[in-house]
Amino acid sequence: MKNILYILFTILVFSGCTYEKVGDAKQEAVQPQIYPDYVDVTIPVNIAPLCFCMADETALLIDAVVSDSHGHTLHSQGEESTDFDLDDWHTLLSQNRGDSLSVTVSAKYDDGWHTYRPFSFYVSTDSIDYGICYRLIEPGYEVWSKMGIYERELSSFDERPLIENTQFEGCVNCHSFNRGNNADMSLHIRGPHGATLLRKDNGPFTAYNTKTDQTLGLCVYPYWHPSGRYIAYSTNNTNQLFHSAHPNRIEVFDDASDLQVYDIEKNELLVSPLLKQDSVYETYPVFSPDGRSLYFCAARALPEGSHQLDSIRYDLCRIDFDPETGNYGNHVDTIIAASAQHRSVSFPRPSYDGRFLCYTLSDYGQFSIWHHEADLYLLDLSIGESRRMDAANSEDTDSFHNWSTNSRWLVLSSRRDDGLFTRPYFCHIDAKGNVSKAFMLPQRNPRRFYRERFLSFNVPDFIIAPTRFNGYKASRLINDEYRKDMGVRTLSPL
Amino acid sequence: MKDLRFLCTLLFGVAVVLFFGMAYPHHLHYQEQYQLFLFDLGYVWEIVKLPGGLADLLGRFCTQFFLFAWVGATIIGILLSVVQLLTLRLTDWGRLYGLSYVPAFLLWLFLLDENALFGGVWAVVLTLLASWGFDKLRCGWTRRILLVIAIPLLYWMAGPVCIVFFLLQAPRPQRIPWYYGLFILLAVLPVLLSFYLPVSADKLWFGIHYHRYPTVFPSLLWSASLSIFVLTLIARGLHHWANASHRIVATLCSFGLVFAIMLAFVWKNTNSKAEKVMQYDFMARHQQWNRILETINAEKPNNPIGVTVQNLALAMHGLLPDHLFEYNQNGISGLFPSVERDATSPLPTAEVFYQLGMINVAQRTVFEAQEAILDFQKSARCYKRLAQTNLINGDYEVSRKYLTALQKTLFYSDWANETLPLLGDEDAISKHPEYGRLRQMAYKEDFYFSDHTTCQMLQNLFLSNTDNRLAYDYLLAYCLLTGDRETYYYVTSIKQ
Numbered sequence: 001m002k003n004i005l006y007i008l009f010t011i012l013v014f015s016g017c018t019y020e021k022v023g024d025a026k027q028e029a030v031q032p033q034i035y036p037d038y039v040d041v042t043i044p045v046n047i048a049p050l051c052f053c054m055a056d057e058t059a060l061l062i063d064a065v066v067s068d069s070h071g072h073t074l075h076s077q078g079e080e081s082t083d084f085d086l087d088d089w090h091t092l093l094s095q096n097r098g099d100s101l102s103v104t105v106s107a108k109y110d111d112g113w114h115t116y117r118p119f120s121f122y123v124s125t126d127s128i129d130y131g132i133c134y135r136l137i138e139p140g141y142e143v144w145s146k147m148g149i150y151e152r153e154l155s156s157f158d159e160r161p162l163i164e165n166t167q168f169e170g171c172v173n174c175h176s177f178n179r180g181n182n183a184d185m186s187l188h189i190r191g192p193h194g195a196t197l198l199r200k201d202n203g204p205f206t207a208y209n210t211k212t213d214q215t216l217g218l219c220v221y222p223y224w225h226p227s228g229r230y231i232a233y234s235t236n237n238t239n240q241l242f243h244s245a246h247p248n249r250i251e252v253f254d255d256a257s258d259l260q261v262y263d264i265e266k267n268e269l270l271v272s273p274l275l276k277q278d279s280v281y282e283t284y285p286v287f288s289p290d291g292r293s294l295y296f297c298a299a300r301a302l303p304e305g306s307h308q309l310d311s312i313r314y315d316l317c318r319i320d321f322d323p324e325t326g327n328y329g330n331h332v333d334t335i336i337a338a339s340a341q342h343r344s345v346s347f348p349r350p351s352y353d354g355r356f357l358c359y360t361l362s363d364y365g366q367f368s369i370w371h372h373e374a375d376l377y378l379l380d381l382s383i384g385e386s387r388r389m390d391a392a393n394s395e396d397t398d399s400f401h402n403w404s405t406n407s408r409w410l411v412l413s414s415r416r417d418d419g420l421f422t423r424p425y426f427c428h429i430d431a432k433g434n435v436s437k438a439f440m441l442p443q444r445n446p447r448r449f450y451r452e453r454f455l456s457f458n459v460p461d462f463i464i465a466p467t468r469f470n471g472y473k474a475s476r477l478i479n480d481e482y483r484k485d486m487g488v489r490t491l492s493p494l
Numbered sequence: 495m496k497d498l499r500f501l502c503t504l505l506f507g508v509a510v511v512l513f514f515g516m517a518y519p520h521h522l523h524y525q526e527q528y529q530l531f532l533f534d535l536g537y538v539w540e541i542v543k544l545p546g547g548l549a550d551l552l553g554r555f556c557t558q559f560f561l562f563a564w565v566g567a568t569i570i571g572i573l574l575s576v577v578q579l580l581t582l583r584l585t586d587w588g589r590l591y592g593l594s595y596v597p598a599f600l601l602w603l604f605l606l607d608e609n610a611l612f613g614g615v616w617a618v619v620l621t622l623l624a625s626w627g628f629d630k631l632r633c634g635w636t637r638r639i640l641l642v643i644a645i646p647l648l649y650w651m652a653g654p655v656c657i658v659f660f661l662l663q664a665p666r667p668q669r670i671p672w673y674y675g676l677f678i679l680l681a682v683l684p685v686l687l688s689f690y691l692p693v694s695a696d697k698l699w700f701g702i703h704y705h706r707y708p709t710v711f712p713s714l715l716w717s718a719s720l721s722i723f724v725l726t727l728i729a730r731g732l733h734h735w736a737n738a739s740h741r742i743v744a745t746l747c748s749f750g751l752v753f754a755i756m757l758a759f760v761w762k763n764t765n766s767k768a769e770k771v772m773q774y775d776f777m778a779r780h781q782q783w784n785r786i787l788e789t790i791n792a793e794k795p796n797n798p799i800g801v802t803v804q805n806l807a808l809a810m811h812g813l814l815p816d817h818l819f820e821y822n823q824n825g826i827s828g829l830f831p832s833v834e835r836d837a838t839s840p841l842p843t844a845e846v847f848y849q850l851g852m853i854n855v856a857q858r859t860v861f862e863a864q865e866a867i868l869d870f871q872k873s874a875r876c877y878k879r880l881a882q883t884n885l886i887n888g889d890y891e892v893s894r895k896y897l898t899a900l901q902k903t904l905f906y907s908d909w910a911n912e913t914l915p916l917l918g919d920e921d922a923i924s925k926h927p928e929y930g931r932l933r934q935m936a937y938k939e940d941f942y943f944s945d946h947t948t949c950q951m952l953q954n955l956f957l958s959n960t961d962n963r964l965a966y967d968y969l970l971a972y973c974l975l976t977g978d979r980e981t982y983y984y985v986t987s988i989k990q
Contacts, residue, residue, distance in 0.1 A: 143862045146870035148692070164692040166870070169708070241944075244854055244954070245937035307942060418891035451898055452536065454872075472689050479694070 022106045025113035032105040032116035039119040042428040042436035044128035049084035061108035081445040098125045126408035135458035167475035178224035182467040209483035223286040232285035252367035268487045272328040289354040313339035351407035369399040392427040392438040422456035511571035519563030520772035526560035530872040532902040546653025550703040553613025574598040580622035588736030592748030599756035600718035609706035614715040617652040655719040774803040783810040801828040815970040851935025857883035890917040
């Protein structure tokens with residue numbers, strides 16, 4: 001309905017308008033400064049049109065011609081932004097899979113037209129998943145306003161809410177799918193109606209109480225086992241402190257945390273003494289693609305009452321996991337000893353093909369989204385070597401990320417736009433680990449969209465199809481008092 | 495007779511204007527500061543896409559004028575008079591003329607609650623306008639078809655109080671089959687919508703934006719709207735008696751009686767304590783330091799916010815340490831009240847942090863205050879302050895976001911346009927009387943804020959810049975209030 005109104009309005013305003021001819025343009029030797037920076041990016045064949053604006057806001061008109069080597073062209077002109085026709089865009093991209101498109105940009109200023117040196121879009125042969133799912137929330141401190149979980153189709157501009165906190169009292173977070181498949185899905189609700197909504201194999205959702213007498217607290221940071229039988233969780237005692245004079249506004253830190261795996265079939269949290277040590281903060285568990293390892297971050301615990309937060313540094317660790325029995329291995333391996341280099345690992349995410357593991361590295365702590373120095377690193381699991389993903393990183397925060405199901409695209413959360421509001425970016429990673437320049441989630445009028453949206457895109461994750469999440473049913477479940485309790489089984493190390 | 499009634503309505507309207515303009519102006523300022531009305535299609539769409547959206551939109555549009563209390567009071571006066579006039583037109587009231595003021599008076603009572611939203615009043619007005627319009631239509635198929643269309647449309651525009659429109663169609667027996675049909679339509683509507691709208695079902699029944707608190711049932715608003723139906727029934731039932739002789743005298747008597755009783759109710763329910771708190775908040779917001787001193791000298795504040803603002807004004811005049819004990823004090827909470835998640839305390843507290851140069855904590859307090867607005871609106875006052883704190887901190891792109899939004903407002907766009915050129919202009923900022931001073935006063939060394947380390951926070955602030963007279967005065971006041979001689983002598987020795 002909203003789109004229809006916009007279209008009608010646009011037709012009304014622009015009826016009778018035609019493109020202004022780019023005449024007597026001054027030829028510029030440089031490539032254009034555009035927003036978002038889409039210059040020379042690698043894009044999936046099924047991505048929505050990469051509309052853009054001139055970076056400086058004094059341009060009166062922007063004109064772009066996208067052309068391929070076969071003579072096909074796509075033209076768009078606008079006052080604020082280019083707006084490529086959706087169908088024509090997809091046709092052009094599908095005709096040029098594995099090839100480059102040339103983009104010639106002209107901008108009209110007070111002194112007339114300027115035409116810039118063309119740049120390229122490289123159309124990858126690797127397609128991207130149907131969409132992404134994320135939470136939209138203001139990047140705040142402790143209190144939240146309106147927020148919700150949303151899905152966005154990547155081949156168009158359509159965004160839909162799954163659930164919003166106007167439907168219940170509280171907040172919603174940590175949406176999680178099994179490799180982008182919403183048949184296995186979990187969702188946390190916090191506040192007076194707190195619960196974890198969980199469904200398996202497209203069954204109905206059940207509302208769980210994940211807090212037990214034998215574990216630290218609620219289950220957080222879920223990650224599905226590839227079999228769909230288990231979910232790895234951490235349980236964290238999380239706090240916040242606020243800087244008085246530091247570019248990073250907030251420190252989010254744990255003063256206790258453990259790991260546990262939930263066995264859906266047996267309704268049991270599987271707990272191991274190795275992952276529940278008072279002297280260690282364990283967090284962010286993820287299963288390896290074969291389901292036989294559990295990667296996680298671990299840091300030496302601070303002495304009680306200490307606020308030396310800059311001394312909490314997490315290493316990347318691994319423990320064996322037996323999916324048949326649910327048992328853990330008998331020792332923990334340190335994969336990346338980041339603390340030895342005075343750095344800290346967060347958000348480990350192995351690619352689904354088992355080749356790489358992407359993680360965030362910051363100076364300290366585990367909540368790297370609030371650290372301007374945070375960058376993404378890629379660990380090649382076949383040789384055990386890590387390197388910084390320079391092409392995808394920026395000078396500002398680059399943090400939470402997830403892999404597409406074909407393991408060729410990464411969605412990453414970056415604050416490079418303004419230093420505060422998190423935006424989703426995408427980069428391509430080929431089989432050899434070559435990383436392409438990251439590009440921002442396309443919008444029809446990106447400057448207007450991102451400037452007017454006072455919300456951060458939180459925890460972006462790929463989805464392979466529309467979630468068809470029934471917000472009405474979910475809110476009834478949340479507002480209902482019933483919660484299913486979880487059992488606990490403490491396992492001895494094998 | 496008509497002139498007399500006009501005079502009565504005028505008297506009522508003037509009473510409303512005088513009340514809100516003189517006795518309740520800061521309630522209007524309070525309302526205004528918890529919303530951000532944008533002249534933007536996307537913003538309008540977000541409001542009108544929900545049931546009651548048009549009433550909500552009109553309410554928000556009017557509320558932006560509450561920045562100027564007398565304008566706000568006039569708007570309220572006009573709208574409540576319109577409610578009375580439309581109620582009057584529903585039937586022939588005769589001797590019961592005074593009863594036509596009851597719904598408007600109940601709406602007046604409703605508006606005494608600072609969290610009652612003006613959209614609720616507009617919902618009643620829209621409902622009455624629809625009823626008035628339908629009463630002009632002749633009976634027949636056109637009217638029936640229009641009625642079927644009007645029920646969902648009015649529900650969408652005004653929200654569930656439009657049930658009054660439906661009830662007002664009831665007393666005509668020839669329409670009984672239609673009446674039941676409409677009843678089913680009206681009853682089914684919220685049930686159906688609850689499947690598709692991201693709103694809890696109870697809000698579809700009782701109203702989404704009638705009250706700021708989502709869990710509060712706006713009983714006075716509902717009483718006002720239902721009273722229209724009940725009183726009309728009474729007037730129609732007593733038609734013969736009501737239209738007997740001596741109508742002028744009876745009319746005046748009934749008006750006088752209702753006016754006196756309802757005015758007494760209004761006066762009894764007036765929250766003058768809250769008005770006082772809001773007055774201090776208003777004066778701090780507009781940095782009316784002289785006016786604050788005049789106010790506290792006339793009547794020493796005895797509420798926590800008043801004491802906080804009083805101390806800030808004393809400090810702004812360099813009077814705090816010397817005159818601290820001439821006024822009521824509230825311990826160190828009188829300097830820095832602990833930030834509660836209520837609607838009144840965070841903003842004046844943030845004002846203290848801001849003026850002292852504690853920019854980050856001011857920013858957090860303002861941000862949290864805005865996030866805590868229970869109907870999820872944004873605040874023009876908060877946007878303005880967040881644009882300022884981000885500007886002072888050098889976060890220009892974030893500041894630009896807030897300023898760009900404020901450019902779409904009626905009363906803040908000039909300020910936003912004046913401030914935008916400052917972004918990135920270090921020279922201009924350092925020369926700016928407010929931002930330049932606050933940058934100099936800001937912390938140089940980083941540490942973590944805590945509610946329990948007030949002394950340390952002030953010491954660090956003072957040691958960051960010993961020219962920060964405000965920090966020095968606050969630190970001395972802290973020492974005097976806590977009896978901390980050691981720090982007192984230490985700080986004064988540094989200053990000397």
